[in-house]
Amino acid sequence: MKRAESILIPFGAIAAGMIVFGIFCALAGANPLLVYASLWKAGFGSWYSWQNTLVRASPLLLCGLCTSLPARAGIIVIGNEGALVVGGLGAISAGLATLSMPPWFCLVTMGIAAMLCGGLWIAFSVALQHYRGVSAVISGLLLNYLAIAFMNQLIEGPLRDPSSLNNPATYPLTPDHRLAYFSGTHVHHGILFGVIACLIAWILVDRTTFGFSLKISGGNVRTAQLVGLPVGKLVVIAGFLGGACAGLAGMIEVAAVHGRGNESLNAGYGYVGILVAFLSRQSPLGVLVVSVMVGGLLASGGMLQRAHDLPDATITVLQGILFLFILLSDTVYGRFRTRAHINSGVKANAVAV
Amino acid sequence: MRQPPPEIEAVGISKIFGALKVVDDVSLRLAPGTFHALLGENGAGKSTLVKCLMGVYQADAGVVRVDGTPMHAGSPREARRHGIGMVFQHFTLIPSMTVAENLVLARPDLPLIIDWKAEFTRLRDFLKQAPFQVDLESHIANLSAGQKQKVEILKELYLETRFLILDEPTSVLTPQEADEVLGFLRRLVEAGELSVLLITHKFREVMAFCDSVTVLRRGRFAGAGRVTALDPERMAAMMMGEAPEGRRVDKVPAKRGAALLQLHALRAMDDNGLEAVHGIDLTVHEGEIVGIAGVSGNGQKELLEVIAGQRAATSGHITVSGELHLPTRALLRKHRFFVLPEEPLRNAAVPRMSVAENIALRVFDKPPFREAGFLLNRASIVNFGRDMIQKFSVRPPQGDAPIGDLSGGNVQRAILSRELSSGEVRVLVAANPCFGLDFKAVDFIHDRLIETRNRGAAVLLVSEDLDELLEIADRIYVISGGNLVHETTPVDADLAVIGRQMAGSH
Ligand SMILES: Nc1ncnc2c1ncn2[C@@H]1O[C@H](COP(=O)(O)OP(=O)(O)OP(=O)(O)O)[C@@H](O)[C@H]1O
Ligand SMILES: [Mg+2]
Numbered sequence: 012m013k014r015a016e017s018i019l020i021p022f023g024a025i026a027a028g029m030i031v032f033g034i035f036c037a038l039a040g041a042n043p044l045l046v047y048a049s050l051w052k053a054g055f056g057s058w059y060s061w062q063n064t065l066v067r068a069s070p071l072l073l074c075g076l077c078t079s080l081p082a083r084a085g086i087i088v089i090g091n092e093g094a095l096v097v098g099g100l101g102a103i104s105a106g107l108a109t110l111s112m113p114p115w116f117c118l119v120t121m122g123i124a125a126m127l128c129g130g131l132w133i134a135f136s137v138a139l140q141h142y143r144g145v146s147a148v149i150s151g152l153l154l155n156y157l158a159i160a161f162m163n164q165l166i167e168g169p170l171r172d173p174s175s176l177n178n179p180a181t182y183p184l185t186p187d188h189r190l191a192y193f194s195g196t197h198v199h200h201g202i203l204f205g206v207i208a209c210l211i212a213w214i215l216v217d218r219t220t221f222g223f224s225l226k227i228s229g230g231n232v233r234t235a236q237l238v239g240l241p242v243g244k245l246v247v248i249a250g251f252l253g254g255a256c257a258g259l260a261g262m263i264e265v266a267a268v269h270g271r272g273n274e275s276l277n278a279g280y281g282y283v284g285i286l287v288a289f290l291s292r293q294s295p296l297g298v299l300v301v302s303v304m305v306g307g308l309l310a311s312g313g314m315l316q317r318a319h320d321l322p323d324a325t326i327t328v329l330q331g332i333l334f335l336f337i338l339l340s341d342t343v344y345g346r347f348r349t350r351a352h353i354n355s356g357v358k359a360n361a362v363a364v
Numbered sequence: 365m366r367q368p369p370p371e372i373e374a375v376g377i378s379k380i381f382g383a384l385k386v387v388d389d390v391s392l393r394l395a396p397g398t399f400h401a402l403l404g405e406n407g408a409g410k411s412t413l414v415k416c417l418m419g420v421y422q423a424d425a426g427v428v429r430v431d432g433t434p435m436h437a438g439s440p441r442e443a444r445r446h447g448i449g450m451v452f453q454h455f456t457l458i459p460s461m462t463v464a465e466n467l468v469l470a471r472p473d474l475p476l477i478i479d480w481k482a483e484f485t486r487l488r489d490f491l492k493q494a495p496f497q498v499d500l501e502s503h504i505a506n507l508s509a510g511q512k513q514k515v516e517i518l519k520e521l522y523l524e525t526r527f528l529i530l531d532e533p534t535s536v537l538t539p540q541e542a543d544e545v546l547g548f549l550r551r552l553v554e555a556g557e558l559s560v561l562l563i564t565h566k567f568r569e570v571m572a573f574c575d576s577v578t579v580l581r582r583g584r585f586a587g588a589g590r591v592t593a594l595d596p597e598r599m600a601a602m603m604m605g606e607a608p609e610g611r612r613v614d615k616v617p618a619k620r621g622a623a624l625l626q627l628h629a630l631r632a633m634d635d636n637g638l639e640a641v642h643g644i645d646l647t648v649h650e651g652e653i654v655g656i657a658g659v660s661g662n663g664q665k666e667l668l669e670v671i672a673g674q675r676a677a678t679s680g681h682i683t684v685s686g687e688l689h690l691p692t693r694a695l696l697r698k699h700r701f702f703v704l705p706e707e708p709l710r711n712a713a714v715p716r717m718s719v720a721e722n723i724a725l726r727v728f729d730k731p732p733f734r735e736a737g738f739l740l741n742r743a744s745i746v747n748f749g750r751d752m753i754q755k756f757s758v759r760p761p762q763g764d765a766p767i768g769d770l771s772g773g774n775v776q777r778a779i780l781s782r783e784l785s786s787g788e789v790r791v792l793v794a795a796n797p798c799f800g801l802d803f804k805a806v807d808f809i810h811d812r813l814i815e816t817r818n819r820g821a822a823v824l825l826v827s828e829d830l831d832e833l834l835e836i837a838d839r840i841y842v843i844s845g846g847n848l849v850h851e852t853t854p855v856d857a858d859l860a861v862i863g864r865q866m867a868g869s870h
Contacts, residue, residue, distance in 0.1 A: 219738045220729040227725060230714035236673045237703060237712055238725045239693035 021290055024340035028333040035328060041319040053314035054307025065198045066268070067280075068306030070095065070260035072205025074284020075291065075298035076212050077129075077257035081137060081147075082293040083216050084249040085229035090136050090151030091257045092281025093158035094129035098258025099265045100162055101128030103181050103272035104170070106265070110188060117188045121262050129258020130251040132158070137250030141243050147250075159277050166272055180273035190267035201263035205302070208256055212295035215252075225249055257281060283309065286330060289337045305330075369396045369526040369559040370431045370446055372417065377426035379412050381769070384760055386412045388583040389426070394527075394561060399553045401570045401591075402563045404580035405603050405802040406773025407759040410563045411453055413580065414529045417561075418450045419443040444472055449525030451516045453532050453563075453772050453800065454709065459505035463498050463515050470519050490522055495548035506635050508660030510537050510828065517545060529561045532772070534569060535800040538659060538828045542566075546573045565802045567596035579603055604804065613811040616818050618838050621650030622685070624822035625791045630680035632666045640666040642846040643680065648791075648822040653813065655837030656826045656848070659866050663846035664826050665706075668795045671824075672703045674711070684791055693729070700790035702726075702783040704797045712779045715768030719758065720749025722767045723782045756781035772800045780809060789816050795826040810836050830862065844868045 033043030054064050077091040105124035109117040136154055140147040170181040192199050216222035228235035228242045235242050261276060269275055287305055291297025312326035372394045379387040387409040394400050404410050416423040422438030429435065430446045443449075457466045468474070468483045487500060496514050504512060513533055520528055528549070534542035550573050552558040562574060570577060570591060577594065579587045579602040587602035625648040634640040640663045648654045658664055669675035671682065673691020682689040684699040695701070705711035713722050724745045727733055732744045749763035758770070758777045767775060776797070783792070794813065798806045814836055817823045827833050833840050834854045842850035842865040850865040852858070 218740055218742075220734050220740050221738065223721075223728050223740050226717065227714055230716050231710075233674050233711050234714050234725065236691065237705065239673065239691050239696040241692070 017292060020340050020343060021292065021337065024336040025290075025333060028329075028336040031336075032329045032332050035332070036319070036321065036325070039321055039325070041321055046315065046319055046321070049314050049318050050308065050311045053311030060307075060310060062196050062198050063310040064303060064307040065202050066306075067309045068302045069199070069201040069205045069263055069267075070280040071284055071287050071302040071306055071309075072202070072209055072298060073256040073260035073263070074281050075287035075302055076208055076284075076295060077133065077253040077260075077281070078285050078288035079291065079293040079295060079298055080212060080216070080253035080256070081133070081246065081249045082288065083222070083225040083229050084246040085232070086137055086140060086147050086246055086250065088133055088137065088151055088250065088253055089148055089285050090133055090154045090254075090281075091284040092277065092279070093151070093155040094132045094254045094257035095261040095264070095281045095284075096155075096158040096162050096276050097132050097261070098125035098129035099261030099272055099276040100165055101125045101258065102262035102265045103184075106184050106188060107170070107182055110185060114188045117184075118190065118266060121266055122259060125258040125262035125265075126255035127258070129261060130255035133254025133257070134247050134251040138243075138247050141246050155281070162272070162274070162276060166274070170272065172271070175273070178273060180269075180271045183271040184266065186270075188266075189270050190263065192267075199263070199267035201267045204259055204263060206299065208259070209295045209299045212252075212256075212298075216295060221245075257284065260284075283330060286334050286337070289334070289341075367447065367526060368556055370448075371396050372448070372527055372559070372561075373429040373432075374413075374417055375427055375429070377413060377416050377423045377428070379409070379416055379421055380424050381412075386583050387416065387423075387580075390580065390583075390585050391426075392578055394559055397553055397556045397559055398576060399550060399560045399562065399574045401574040401577040402561060402580065403565075403570070403577055403599055403603055404586070406777070406800075406805055407771040408580040408603070409583040410580055411531055411771060414450065414531060414561065414563065417443070418448060418529060420450075441472070444523070447524070447526035448529070449520040449523055449527070450529040451513070451520060451531060451533050455512050455516065457504045457512060457515060457519075460503065462501055462503055463507075464500040466504060466515065467500075467519050467522050470523060472523070487522075491518075494518055494521065495544060503635075508665055510541055510660035513537060514541075514545070517549075526557070527559045527561070529563075531563045532565065532800050533562070534564060534566065539568075539831065541659075542569060543572075549573075565800070565806075567599060567803070570599070571596065581605060600803065603802070612807065613815050613818070615814050615836070619651045619820075620838075621820060623647045624650050624685055625793075625824060626683045626686075627671075628680050628683065630667070630670060630682070631678045632663075632670045632675055633678055634666055639678070640846050641670070641677075644843075644846075644848055646824075646841070646848065648824050650822055651817055651820045652838040653817050653823040653825055653836055655833035655840040656824070656843050657830050657833050657840055657862065657866065658828065658843035660828055662843050662868075664795065664828075664843055666846075667843075668703075668705060668793070668826055671793050672705055672711070674705075700786075700788050702789050702792050704780060704783050704792070704794040706795040706797075706799060708775050708779040709768060709772075712783075713767050713775060716766055718749075718764045719753065719767045719770065719778050720746050720763030723749045723752045723763075723778055723785075726782055726786075752781035752785055753778070755785075773802060773805055776801060776809075777805065780812065784812050784816065789819075789821045791822050791824075792816050793824045793826075796828060797825075798827075798829070798832060830859075842866055 036043045036046045053060050055061060074091045074095060077094055078088050081088045102121040102125040106117055106121045109120050132154060136147050136150040139145040139150045166181055167179045171179055172182040190200050216225060224240050224245055228240055228245050232242055260280060264276055265272055283305060287298055287301050291301040308326060308329060315321045315325050316323050374392040377387055377390050390413055402410050415421045417428055419438055419440040419442060427434045436442045464484065464487055467487060468478065491497060498511060498515055517533065537545065546569060549560055553560055564570065574591050576590050577588060577599065579599065581603060627644050627646040629643045629645055630641055631639060631643050632641040644667060666675060670677045684701060689695055689699055709715055724733060728745065733741050735741045746763060753761050753763055756777045758774050767778060797809050813823055825837060834857060837854060840852050840857065841848045842862055844865060845868055
């Protein structure tokens with residue numbers, strides 16, 4: 012019952028969101044049915060669109076984890092975008108510093124630096140909440156702005172490649188020091204990082220004593236204290252792990268997609284990651300599925316503009332609508348259960364009569 | 365003028381949760397102006413039945429009639445309109461708000477803009493003729509359980525409820541407080557202004573205040589009658605069926621050993637930053653039960669939270685056998701230190717997690733629950749849970765239900781099984797462990813506490829039930845205003861002196 016509920020409700024929410032989005036499109040002068048068809052075609056209609064979808068899914072996988080891991084410990088993190096940006100900056104700095112080393116060494120260093128930067132970023136925000144009572148939502152939001160300002164500082168200042176004229180960027184990585192692509196595709200190896208991270212996260216939260224401790228302190232802090240769990244340490248570690256994932260997403264963007272650090276780091280994957288985490292109800296395996304779905308939506312953004320003359324921001328509207336419905340759908344959990352029981356009860360009585 | 369109370373009639377009520385028929389074809393008729401008791405052991409379905417009356421749950425079968433007309437099922441609002449109100453077993457006040465705010469916000473006809481000045485005048489007038497006083501300005505979160513319960517009852521009176529359902533209102537009150545509250549309600553009933561349906565586990569209250577009783581057993585009707593025609597033995601027999609007499613544990617003569625649990629000049633603040641515990645020194649030796657008696661709100665809550673690791677002491681410390689004790693997992697284990705706090709669902713359980721998982725909270729990171737250094741063995745958690753559920757007769761016996769769905773008494777049993785399961789307890793601290801338990805369960809818990817003491821553990825028992833302390837403690841302290849003001853033993857205890865000390869007039 013509960014399992015059915017946890018699948019039915021998110022899909023119901025998405026369906027409801029799509030309908031409202033359809034109305035929006037109709038108002039904007041496009042045929043909703045054709046819009047749905049293009050969304051599908053652009054996201055999943057061909058091998059080519061699948062590749063686009065997967066490229067977008069890789070950072071989403073990692074950014075989804077950035078919210079869903081700390082959520083296990085009862086903390087709502089929305090600083091994903093900031094963590095991704097500082098992760099990307101850490102990665103490019105480490106990468107440029109190790110360009111003279113063999114590529115594998117350079118990439119590993121970039122990954123570690125990115126995870127450290129992103130991890131510390133979110134750990135800080137979570138620690139503020141736990142030890143000083145500053146909501147992680149507020150600090151996460153502010154830290155996002157801080158991260159973006161910091162990025163602008165670096166790419167326009169110390170790390171700036173003088174040859175990048177009106178689109179300031181850092182010096183580029185050399186081609187052999189970038190993440191490789193699966194042969195014959197434009198899908199890079201970053202997707203592997205995301206998938207592996209989701210699987211590890213799943214094992215961590217579901218199958219380890221650490222994950223169990225997280226669940227306890229997320230479920231009831233007072234009980235966690237009673238049984239002697241180090242609540243502060245647990246939530247900060249959960250924050251660090253989540254942030255490390257988002258940081259790694261930044262490294263992927265730098266090392267696979269752009270090859271340098273520039274403003275495109277701040278492309279909104281972090282924010283969409285929050286949507287992914289909520290859609291998947293904070294489950295790492297859910298993140299795996301939902302990221303691909305949402306990746307498809309993102310991939311179809313340009314198509315909507317070209318084929319239906321809808322504004323570029325349409326896909327953002329869709330995201331907003333979906334997010335709203337997902338949050339709303341949270342309130343109906345449990346209601347179906349009693350409903351179903353009532354029905355089964357009525358049936359039992361009818362049989363008895 | 366107040367209207368007379370309605371006649372309430374429930375016919376053939378059934379309620380099913382999952383595969384479990386929790387209430388099975390129960391009927392009940394309450395004439396206007398009666399004080400009726402609903403009895404039954406933990407998990408018998410009492411709370412569920414009254415929630416169906418109140419419209420919190422929609423019954424799967426049956427109807428509720430108010431003055432002969434069927435009530436639209438499943439709507440607490442509708443029940444309210446008919447003057448039916450309920451004080452729940454778990455508190456429903458909003459913790460972050462003040463008493464006044466809670467009372468006013470409960471009004472169903474609340475205007476869009478609240479005229480607080482007028483409301484306060486109304487409240488003060490109302491409080492003038494209320495049976496007990498509370499500070500309108502204090503925040504609910506800072507009130508003790510007893511005080512919260514009084515506010516819950518005041519709220520119902522304030523809403524002019526004419527049919528009041530009380531789900532174990534006295535399990536968090538001292539006998540004196542309970543008499544005060546029930547006596548007041550009794551007078552309203554006799555004046556023809558109120559009907560009361562009281563769920564309780566205390567026969568004393570039934571005999572003293574109620575007109576008639578209905579007894580449930582495992583969700584079914586098990587008997588009813590007028591109180592004058594019944595006695596506690598008969599009622600107990602109806603509750604339990606032909607239950608075999610359990611063997612009680614004897615309290616062996618005290619063999620007081622070395623000092624084990626010691627509190628050294630412990631100080632702590634309440635949530636408002638006022639000092640609530642004023643430097644308490646206390647020693648509990650091996651093989652003794654030390655009781656702390658007192659009226660709720662005298663620092664017991666804060667003291668217990670410090671001991672449980674849920675509140676930081678402002679100064680002072682705790683030792684076990686002379687070694688510093690801190691609430692870390694390593695030291696809890698080393699000192700074999702266990703705590704049974706009050707309100708177990710809030711303080712000692714994770715409501716969303718299953719019963720079996722909750723039972724494993726102390727042990728999940730030790731083999732065999734931990735494998736290969738960091739993996740969780742779910743199967744062994746399930747097995748362990750099943751064992752404990754059986755040993756401590758938790759009902760229903762399925763370990764995979766969320767513990768938040770259990771009846772109040774069964775939550776307590778599940779937590780007890782966790783804290784007492786390992787026979788190796790050295791220090792046990794308990795706070796009002798018998799709140800809301802049926803008499804069989806109370807005996808069961810007292811037996812476990814005595815057994816633990818007989819094995820040489822140090823037991824600290826904070827209780828608002830003086831009779832409980834007189835029955836099982838070896839030494840008793842009285843706490844008042846955050847200080848231990850009096851020490852005595854059950855044998856030498858002078859109730860008049862204790863009463864005066866508890867009231868703070870020393
Ligand atoms: N929401 C729920 N979902 C599933 N089972 C429930 C739910 N509420 C109650 N139950 C089950 O129904 C049974 C009766 O519970 P109820 O709370 O009515 O007992 P009670 O007689 O009030 O006991 P107590 O004296 O311990 O409060 C219990 O076995 C409980 O586990
Ligand atoms: Mg109950």
